[in-house]
Amino acid sequence: MEQTIQQKVGKRIQEIRIEKNISQQELAAKCNFEKSNMSRLEKGNANATLSTLEKVCDALQIDYIELFKF
Secondary structure (H helix, E strand, O other): OOOOHHHHHHHHHHHHHHHOOOOHHHHHHHHOOOHHHHHHHHHOOOOOOHHHHHHHHHHHOOOHHHHHOO
């Protein structure tokens, strides 16, 4: 079964977060999200808005295009 774009972006967020040695809790706090929301986002169970992705990119200090390199 092919992954949805939500799942692919969520996986990229998780990969980048782990590469940067940031916990899911820390990233959620930097984005002003609940940890459960960050978990759903990384699993691809949440349909992220552009403003949500902007907050995540700012918190991870990455360019938006990095989320779509899969």
